[in-house]
Amino acid sequence: AQKVTQAQTEISVVEKEDVTLDCVYETRDTTYYLFWYKQPPSGELVFLIRRNSFDEQNEISGRYSWNFQKSTSSFNFTITASQVVDSAVYFCALSEFNQAGTALIFGKGTTLSVSS
Amino acid sequence: AAGVIQSPRHLIKEKRETATLKCYPIPRHDTVYWYQQGPGQDPQFLISFYEKMQSDKGSIPDRFSAQQFSDYHSELNMSSLELGDSALYFCASSSRGSGGATDTQYFGPGTRLTVL
Numbered sequence: 001a002q003k004v005t006q007a008q009t010e011i012s013v014v015e016k017e018d019v020t021l022d023c024v025y026e027t028r029d030t031t032y033y034l035f036w037y038k039q040p041p042s043g044e045l046v047f048l049i050r051r052n053s054f055d056e057q058n059e060i061s062g063r064y065s066w067n068f069q070k071s072t073s074s075f076n077f078t079i080t081a082s083q084v085v086d087s088a089v090y091f092c093a094l095s096e097f098n099q100a101g102t103a104l105i106f107g108k109g110t111t112l113s114v115s116s
Numbered sequence: 117a118a119g120v121i122q123s124p125r126h127l128i129k130e131k132r133e134t135a136t137l138k139c140y141p142i143p144r145h146d147t148v149y150w151y152q153q154g155p156g157q158d159p160q161f162l163i164s165f166y167e168k169m170q171s172d173k174g175s176i177p178d179r180f181s182a183q184q185f186s187d188y189h190s191e192l193n194m195s196s197l198e199l200g201d202s203a204l205y206f207c208a209s210s211s212r213g214s215g216g217a218t219d220t221q222y223f224g225p226g227t228r229l230t231v232l
Binding site for chain 1: 147151158165226228
């Protein structure tokens with residue numbers, strides 16, 4: 001069965017601190033997709049990144065970076081030099097390779113609070 | 117860039133009433149998904165459609181039904197509303213990638229349903 005675990009329920013940091021959000025997943029499939037979404041206080045779900053199971057390259061996008069390790073079934077997200085605007089709930093999600101329309105399985109989310 | 121459109125954005129209903137939520141996917145996206153997010157919870161998959169056919173089904177109550185129309189927009193019909201149906205309802209859309217893999221799901225702003 002598929003499962004996504006975000007062990008950190010809430011994290012509080014001060015601006016300019018670096019912060020890492022953990023994500024551990026379970027799947028029996030050899031081909032799958034991992035995602036991170038951001039949900040700011042306004043409520044929308046914003047896509048941040050997608051990673052395919054066969055591509056273990058880490059990725060950096062500005063202050064955001066992602067570390068994908070199949071050996072530990074983890075897909076962690078790091079924000080460097082955090083800003084108040086980063087305050088949001090961050091969801092890690094998993095989709096198995098299947099048919100079109102396959103559901104996303106979300107973790108419980110990590111609430112990040114960045115104070116000035 | 118055009119995003120997923122959902123209407124209405126807010127809806128207040130009484131118990132036992134019916135509600136219809138509408139979703140207009142990103143142009144040229146052929147797959148639509150519906151998710152329900154209760155307060156403080158992660159989004160839960162309800163149902164999806166690919167090319168106007170039901171593709172995947174999650175924990176959608178029998179009181180709910182949905183369909184995708186010829187112009188690819190989708191409607192979620194909810195009957196005999198209960199207090200527990202109060203939630204944020206998201207629609208997402210995607211286009212089927214090469215090799216048959218489902219591509220990234222992009223979410224609409226959500227419809228906040230309140231049942232009194």
